[in-house]
Amino acid sequence: DSARTVAIIMDGNGRWAERQGLSVAEGHRAGTNALRRTVEAAIDLGVETLVVYAFSTENWSRPAGEVDSLMDIFGETIEREQPDLARQGVRTRFIGRRDRAPADLQEQMAGLEEETAHNERLNLWIAFDYGGRAELVEAARRLVEAGVDPAEIDENMLRANLYAPELPDPDLLIRTSGELRVSNFLLWQLAYSELVFLDRLWP
Numbered sequence: 288d289s290a291r292t293v294a295i296i297m298d299g300n301g302r303w304a305e306r307q308g309l310s311v312a313e314g315h316r317a318g319t320n321a322l323r324r325t326v327e328a329a330i331d332l333g334v335e336t337l338v339v340y341a342f343s344t345e346n347w348s349r350p351a352g353e354v355d356s357l358m359d360i361f362g363e364t365i366e367r368e369q370p371d372l373a374r375q376g377v378r379t380r381f382i383g384r385r386d387r388a389p390a391d392l393q394e395q396m397a398g399l400e401e402e403t404a405h406n407e408r409l410n411l412w413i414a415f416d417y418g419g420r421a422e423l424v425e426a427a428r429r430l431v432e433a434g435v436d437p438a439e440i441d442e443n444m445l446r447a448n449l450y451a452p453e454l455p456d457p458d459l460l461i462r463t464s465g466e467l468r469v470s471n472f473l474l475w476q477l478a479y480s481e482l483v484f485l486d487r488l489w490p
Contacts, residue, residue: 292336293329294457294480296472297322299464299488306488312356317490319364326377329409336410336455338382340472344418347387358389361415365395369402376408382451383417412454419474422450449475456480463489 297318304314322339329337341361347354372379380400385393396415426448430440446452457473457480465486469477 290458290481291334292338292455292457292459293334294338294340294460294473294477295325296340296460296462296470297489298462298466300490302464303488303490311353312360314490315357315360319360319368321490323368323371326372326409326411327375330375330377334409336412336457338412338414338454338457338473340414340417340470342383342415342417343471344384344416344421345471347416358392362389362392362395365392365399369399372399372411373402373406376406377403377411378406378409379403379411379413380451381413381415382454383415384421385416387416412451414472417450417472419469419471423475425450446475459483461485463487 300314300318301311302314303317304311307313309317325339326337342357346357349357381396385396388396423445426445429448430444435444454476456476456478460469460473460477460480461483462469463485465484467484469482
């Protein structure tokens, strides 16, 4: 039985760059190329949904220069990949917060979602400014704001209030770079996922 929904923690860009004698920014750029190859492989393998961890709520605490260059690289990548993603039938959506991203990047994200909204070959979800705990706090807050009777709250209702209720639970989570942890990624959705940890660095 093949994995229909695959989640990936794309880890190791910085270490890869260091080993190549390159800047961290070059490592992140190489990481975007690895994502492009992975999207193409997912299409070939018949994966239906691919969800990747691009930027976590904790990543804001990285050095300001690195965060700025990451935001630039996200923008460049959207601009470069948008035509191909649209053409290849990839529907791209973002999961997480956007209000803390630069305004021009927010516009690019919305544009990519809009342009690929009708695509059906692969669902690509990009977790940006995402944290699993923040997602669960937000879901709880929504239930309270809606005045739901505590006795009515069950798993289905909580799921319906997650960032992307339509995102299927991953069959498989892959983390690169040898770290053995889920790092606050999809805490609710990973409850029954198979976890695979690879020593290879993401690029």
